[in-house]
Amino acid sequence: MNKSKWGKYVIQTASRWEDIEDVVRATGIERIDHDHQRLLEYILAMEESPRADTGRRSTSRLIENQKLTFERFLNTLKRHYETEEAFMSRYALPGREEQLSHHESFLAGSEAIIEDFNSGVLSFYQEMKGEVLPHLIEHINGIDSKTFALDNFLPALMRARSWADISEIIKSTGVPFVDEEHQILTQLIIDLNTYLSETDFEADTQGKKEKTLEMTEGIQDFTKNHFAHEIDFLKRYAIPTDTQDSPHAFFTGEMDRILGRMRRGDFSSMKEVVEFLLSWWVKHINGRDYLDFHFSRLAAPIFKQAETSDDFTWLIRKTGVDQIDSEHAQMINMLMEMPAQKRQDEKSFDPRKALGDLLEFVNLHFAHEEKIMRDMDIRELEIHREAHRRISANIGDGMTHAVLGKALVSPSLCKRLMNWWVSHTNGMDYETFILNRS
Structure with a gap:
């Protein structure tokens, strides 16, 4: 299979960002590359249309989730185009007219999809995965790679x-x-x-x-x-x-x-x-x-050698909001203390309580973070809520296993939780509070 056909196959079968990141070119501009990833993640997050035998309640929930995800996609797309157009103006980048033309047509097509949905066309999964996804990747790898190539920033x-x-x-x-x-x-x-x-x-x-x-x-x-x-x-x-x-x-x-x-x-x-x-x-x-x-390469080996939370928390990127940054560090401290507590007194160590305390703290932090985002009128609030729900659900799954006697608060579990946490704080939180606010 040649490279082109392999790329198409990867795109058609992808279900998450990690499946396609190797076929999506980075422009080299951090804010723009973050936006590209977020837009593609929204498309990949959409679920397939329900089968005929699916219950009415499940069908309704799926349709609402599709609509919500697409609205988030559309809001991010508009902000992303504003960012790209500001960069093109500020640095006199080439290809501006071609970019503006594509932005206009792609945005109009995307808005038409949501209008069709509101008119009764209840599912657009196939159109998003079959047409919008490959079209967006083609644009990123083509026009965007040319416009935002670092050579164009030399002047x-x-x-x-x-x-x-x-x-x-x-x-x-x-x-x-x-x-x-x-x-x-x-x-x-x-x-x-x-x-x-x-x-x-x-x-x-x-x-x-x-x-x-x-x-x-x-x-x-x-x-x-x-x-x-x-x-x-x-x-x-x-x-x-x-x-x-x-x-x-x-x-x-x-x-x-x-x-x-x-x-x-x-x-x-x-x-x-x-x-x-x-x-x-x-x-x-x-x-x-x-x-x-990049933190994704460094986090695991640094966490493995860390003896105290200070040996690791320096890797957590700052958001510029003191309360959020403090709670991010506290979460790492809790993760590092769990295996130590187990080693000190394995008989009395209760994994359900340890994970329950962790979940309680995480949910409290998410509530604080979401309130701060509302007060700051940050548009990515809904994106964060969904990510917060996923992280909480992952910790909740660990508690369920603990109740069934299947969970071990092992270094590997803490490492997995740490990876989720660092990916969120250094990825989505950094993007929202630093890159997008700038």
């Missing part, structure tokens, strides 16, 4: 005079020291660019040549230290470093070559040097680093 990178000018273009990995050093090194390159642009990238005096060499050497020194810090971090948690070794060697090699030429007195093509530094660096952050330092 904006070259105009930047501070990190704040381009921070929304550059992805956050969620690892504090990595993100902090990314920002510092980006600013060092921006400073070099600013200095050289004052004389149209001509190092035309001895003093300017010496200053340019000094600044470039500073970039090289910081880069080598940063790369060493990244490798040390990965090795600390026994995470393979091979995907980092090759790009690190390439970049430091190029820097050595550039500096060698400058030390021989050749300061020509400095604009091309700065363009290379900025372009390669941002692509590396948004590509390789974002994958290698």
Whole structure:
């Protein structure tokens, strides 16, 4: 089966995001990629039409769920188009007219589906899965990949005079020291660019040549230290470093070559040097680093080695809302305490009570979070409610097994609960409270 046919088969048989994430291209812009994932998840969440022998109550509930899911899809689609169009205007990206035309027609088609539903066409499952899903993926992999390619942001990178000018273009990995050093090194390159642009990238005096060499050497020194810090971090948690070794060697090699030429007195093509530094660096952050330092890759090995909650909670991304961030950390603390409590006194340890206390805390946190979202008039409230229900149901399933005597509060159970929690906090909560609010 060729690649194209395999991709179509994957899309046709998909039931969750993980089934299709390998056939959906990332643009490299975090807010836009998050929106793409959310839109596709809504389509995949729709249930198939009920059979003729399905009870009336079940049929009614399914139809209402389909409508609710599609309305969420439509609201997210409108906000997503606003985001894309703002990016295209702000950074003068190519393909604007084609994008606007597609946005208009796709939105009109989507609104027609809900109008048909309200007129009595009770199910649109086949249309969503058979037409809308592949069409949306084709648009993401085609037009969006061209419009939001990082090469198109190079003029904006070259105009930047501070990190704040381009921070929304550059992805956050969620690892504090990595993100902090990314920002510092980006600013060092921006400073070099600013200095050289004052004389149209001509190092035309001895003093300017010496200053340019000094600044470039500073970039090289910081880069080598940063790369060493990244490798040390990965090795600390026994995470393979091979995907980092090759790009690190390439970049430091190029820097050595550039500096060698400058030390021989050749300061020509400095604009091309700065363009290379900025372009390669941002692509590396948004590509390789974002994958290698993503919480989904780090969470399990860090949790395995963690001895206290402080050893792990730093990985939980902040929302900027103190109460939410505090409760996120408390949840991790509770997860880490459960196996320890069992080890201390296995005979008296009650898994039903442990999971019950956990569920009570989680539901209280979700109530707090949803109230804060209502007070802040955040549009993604319904999306969060559904995700909250799923997490609570998963913990409730664990309690049911405990009642039946089948549950063990084991490291593997805590790890599974931790994965659900970190995926929600670092994914949906971060997206809602940080990316969308920005």
